Amino acid sequence: MSTPALITMLLAQGTVTFFxxxxxxxxxxxxxxxxxxxxx
Amino acid sequence: xxxxxxxxxxxxxxxxAMAGNAVGLGNFLRFPVQAIQNGGGAFIxxxxxxxxxMGIPLLWVEWATGRFGGKKGNHSTPFILHELDPGRAxxxxxxxxxxxxxxxxxxxYCYLESWTLNYVWMFIQGSFNGxxxxxxxxxxxxxxxxSGSSTAIYFWLLxxxxxxxxxxxxxxxxxxxxxxxxxxxxxxxxxFLAYKGITLKAGEFGAILDGTVGLNYLWTPNFxxxxxxxxxxxxxxxxxxxxxxxxxxxxxYAAYVRSKQDIALNAxxxxxxxxFVEVVLGSSILIPIAIGYLxxxxxxxxxxxGGLGLGFKTLPYLFTQWGPLMGAVAGxxxxxxxFFAGITSxxxxxxxxxxxxxxxxxxxxxxxxxxxGLIVLVLGAPTVFFFNEGVFDEYDYWxxxxxxxxFAFFEVILFAWVFGMDRGWKEINEGADMRIxxxxxxxxxxxxxxxxxAVLMASIPDIVSKIQNPGNAYxxxxxxxxxxxxxxxxxxxxxxxxxxxxxxxxxKVNK
Numbered sequence: 315m316s317t318p319a320l321i322t323m324l325l326a327q328g329t330v331t332f333f334x335x336x337x338x339x340x341x342x343x344x345x346x347x348x349x350x351x352x353x354x
Numbered sequence: 355x356x357x358x359x360x361x362x363x364x365x366x367x368x369x370x371a372m373a374g375n376a377v378g379l380g381n382f383l384r385f386p387v388q389a390i391q392n393g394g395g396a397f398i399x400x401x402x403x404x405x406x407x408m409g410i411p412l413l414w415v416e417w418a419t420g421r422f423g424g425k426k427g428n429h430s431t432p433f434i435l436h437e438l439d440p441g442r443a444x445x446x447x448x449x450x451x452x453x454x455x456x457x458x459x460x461x462x463y464c465y466l467e468s469w470t471l472n473y474v475w476m477f478i479q480g481s482f483n484g485x486x487x488x489x490x491x492x493x494x495x496x497x498x499x500x501s502g503s504s505t506a507i508y509f510w511l512l513x514x515x516x517x518x519x520x521x522x523x524x525x526x527x528x529x530x531x532x533x534x535x536x537x538x539x540x541x542x543x544x545x546f547l548a549y550k551g552i553t554l555k556a557g558e559f560g561a562i563l564d565g566t567v568g569l570n571y572l573w574t575p576n577f578x579x580x581x582x583x584x585x586x587x588x589x590x591x592x593x594x595x596x597x598x599x600x601x602x603x604x605x606x607y608a609a610y611v612r613s614k615q616d617i618a619l620n621a622x623x624x625x626x627x628x629x630f631v632e633v634v635l636g637s638s639i640l641i642p643i644a645i646g647y648l649x650x651x652x653x654x655x656x657x658x659x660g661g662l663g664l665g666f667k668t669l670p671y672l673f674t675q676w677g678p679l680m681g682a683v684a685g686x687x688x689x690x691x692x693f694f695a696g697i698t699s700x701x702x703x704x705x706x707x708x709x710x711x712x713x714x715x716x717x718x719x720x721x722x723x724x725x726x727g728l729i730v731l732v733l734g735a736p737t738v739f740f741f742n743e744g745v746f747d748e749y750d751y752w753x754x755x756x757x758x759x760x761f762a763f764f765e766v767i768l769f770a771w772v773f774g775m776d777r778g779w780k781e782i783n784e785g786a787d788m789r790i791x792x793x794x795x796x797x798x799x800x801x802x803x804x805x806x807x808a809v810l811m812a813s814i815p816d817i818v819s820k821i822q823n824p825g826n827a828y829x830x831x832x833x834x835x836x837x838x839x840x841x842x843x844x845x846x847x848x849x850x851x852x853x854x855x856x857x858x859x860x861x862k863v864n865k
Contacts, residue, residue, distance in 0.1 A: 315570040322395030323573040327634045329402070334630040337623040341369060344619065344787040 360719075361610050363526035365620070371533040372607055372624035373631075374698025376598045377540065379466065381632040381695060383661030385592060386641045389572055390657055392588045393579025398633070400580060400589035404805070405629065408590060411794060411802040412599040412762060413625050415769045417617040418781045420608025429609040429709035431602040432847045435765065438773040445768060446851060450843045451761035452602020453710055456703040457726075457843075458753030458836055459601070460517075461734035462746050463703070465506075467696035468513035470689045472497070472505060473670065477685030482670050483678055490674075491667040498741045510738055511731075517697065518727030521704040522720045525610055529701045536694035543687035543694075544631065548638035550676075550684060554646040560675040561646045568645030568653075572637055583812075590809050595754075596632055597625060598699065600762030606706040618786035631695075639688070640664060647672045665692070704730075714850035733839065736832060743828035752836055756817060763806040770799045 315323075362368040389397045423434030431452025435445040476482055482490055497506050520528040554565030579585045594600065608617060644653045644664055656664050665688075673684040707729070708722035717725070737746040769778050779795050824830050 315566050316574060318575055319395055319570045319573040322398065322575045323569060323637075326395070326398040326402075326573075327637075330626070330629045330633045333622075334626040337619065337626050338369075340788065341365065341619055341623045344616070346365075 360525045361612065363530050365615075367526065367530035367534055368607070368611065369620055369624050369627070370537045371530050371698070371702070372604065372620070373627040374533040374537050374694075375603055375607065375702035376596060376624065376628035376699075377537075377631045377695050378596070378598070378699040379470075379665075379692050379695055380592075380595050381628070381636045382544075382640060382692060383665045385596065385632045385636045386572060387657045387661040387664075388588055388592050389637065390641065390654065392585040393576045393582075394571070395573040395575035396577050396579050397585065397589060400586045401592060404586070404590045404593040405625075407797055407801050408805045409593040409597050409599065410622070410625060411798045412766065413597060413604070413621040414618065414782045414790070414794070415766055415778070415798060415802075416599060416604040417608040417611075417621045418778065419765065419769060420605035421611045421613065421615075421617055422781055423605065424609030424611060425613045427713065429606055429713055430706045431605050431761075431765075432710070433713065433850075434605050434609065435768060436851075438768055442772075443851075446847050447844050448761070448764045448768075449602075450840060450847055451600075451757050452605065453706055453843050454836075454840045455601050455753050455757045455761065456603060456706050457729055457733060458749055458757075458839060460700050460703040460726075460730045462737040462749040462754075463696065463700050464513050464517060464730055465510050465734055465737050465741075465746070467693060467700055468506070468509040469497070469666065470693040470696060471513055472509040473666070473689040474686055474693060475509075477670075477673075477682050477689065480678060480682060482674050482685065483681070485671070485674070487668070487671045490671040494663075494667045500739070507738065510734070513697075514727055514731055514734070517700050517704060517730075518723050520697075520701055521708060521726060522723035524719055525705070529705065532701060533698050536698050540631070540691045540694040540698075541635075543691040544635035544639070547643075547684065547687050547691070548635050551639045551642035551646075554643060556646070559677070562649060563646050565642040565646050567650070568642030569638065571645060571650050572641045587809060587812050590805060591755075594758060594762070594809070596628060598702065600758035600760075600765070601703070602706050602761070603702040606709050607702065609709070614785040616785050616787040618782060618790050619788040622788065640669065643672055644668060647675065710846075710850075714846075714853065733835065736828070736835065740828045740832075744825055745828050745832045748829050748832040749836070751820065752833070756813065759806065759810050759813060763803065763810055766798070766803050766806060770803065775799050 362371075389395075389401075419434055419438060423429065423437050426437055428434045428437055430449070432446045432449035434452075435449035439445050482493075485493070496502060500506055520532050522528065523531070551565045552569065554561050556562060556564050598604065611617060611620075640661060641653065644656070648656070648668070653664070656668060669688060670685055673688065674681040676684055704723065704726045707726045708719070711717040711722040711725060712719065737749055775795060775798065778798070783790060824833070
């Protein structure tokens with residue numbers, strides 16, 4: 315692969331993978347929210 | 355009035371269902387082709403900018419309006435939008451788009467989904483082995499033209515039945531379970547095929563080029579393209595379709611979120627999960643494998659008509675080059691992941707329709723699911739029987755393209771300018787497990803509507819041209835059907851509203 319293509323791919327895929335994992339872990343580590351009656 | 359008391363079983367289930375709603379066949383078939391046609395690696399710049407300025411804000415707007423409507427017992431867009439501005443009747447009828455689009459898209463999407471199921475079956479049987487490239491392409495042609503066999507109809511009915519059955523099991527018992535099984539399998543199949551695509555070696559199993567040649571072609575940036583307006587419109591369009599915004603399904607799913615449960619972080623998690631599937635997996639399968647066997651020029655030629663032909667007419671043949679066992683595994687993984695991508699989306703299309711019937715007419719879950727199945731059967735039949743006459747594409751254009759942009763534009767105006775950004779911002783942030791940068795408040799109010807307006811305006815010449823040149827009588831018939839569908843739903847909304855007014859009046863009298 316050419317260097318510009320490789321850099322673009324790694325930057326794009328790296329950014330997307332980072333944020334996907336970051337937000338997923340943030341969800342999994344968030345405290346459980348209290349149960350409540352949902353619909354009136 | 356509503357007997358609709360469902361809720362999500364778990365937070366992860368909700369996120370997987372939302373991500374499954376967004377992830378569709380376009381992640382694997384449309385994104386790589388759009389990238390190739392719009393500047394290669396440079397396409398990712400307008401793509402991610404549009405994700406940031408239009409995609410993420412729209413996700414928050416739709417999650418917030420959905421949860422807001424759900425608090426008051428409304429789970430479908432006509433009355434969710436009405437709840438945001440109860441003084442004006444017009445929003446209910448704009449909200450009709452949120453049911454219309456789901457029915458009309460499901461009508462052709464379930465057929466598309468059934469192709470993937472048939473191809474999985476073909477690979478299990480080893481039917482493509484020794485068929486040759488022409489033979490595989492001809493199979494697709496004869497399959498969709500229903501010539502000599504009714505297989506396509508049986509698989510379409512099977513697919514409709516599967517969707518309806520899962521929907522009839524409810525949110526946590528059906529949709530959520532399907533997402534919990536489908537999404538991990540989709541990721542697993544996608545990772546396997548991406549690995550095979552990237553490690554494809556020239557000279558092995560008939561490949562003429564390394565898989566990295568395809569990656570190189572797809573990711574080589576042509577930075578001149580980012581000054582081209584058409585590239586930005588293509589990027590905005592791709593973000594739009596990939597996130598399933600402007601459909602009404604996100605609002606419906608979010609309406610079943612508890613009133614103080616986070617939506618900000620959930621929306622980000624589901625949205626980025628979709629981006630992972632699209633940018634990481636979607637770019638590493640179709641193009642690297644196709645270029646590895648056919649070369650750059652041939653693949654560029656084949657992608658002129660989109661990724662569907664490459665995915666269904668070419669890839670099955672290329673998989674058979676990997677030998678009977680590995681070819682079958684790859685074929686099952688490819689069409690299996692497309693099937694899971696499809697069904698998790700079509701289930702999301704059924705939910706708003708069911709929610710409307712349950713909220714407004716008190717239908718039971720099973721009744722409303724089977725009603726949805728029946729409507730999709732009737733409306734989808736023309737796409738099956740007149741596929742070659744352009745009915746399928748016509749549905750896709752009006753329901754799966756134009757309607758989304760129109761609806762999203764009006765909903766963001768309603769949210770930011772009528773409901774008001776102060777209330778809207780408070781609604782997005784209520785119960786949030788993350789701090790949203792204030793910058794997005796400004797984006798939602800000014801930038802997102804401006805981008806949507808630009809996309810809408812840019813589509814007008816094409817819309818006018820389509821109206822002026824319908825093509826054939828089948829296409830005119832399809833348009834009449836779609837108009838009748840919209841009018842029918844609008845009438846049902848009118849009746850539902852009258853029922854609400856009457857019941858409130860009776861309540862007052864009783865008091």
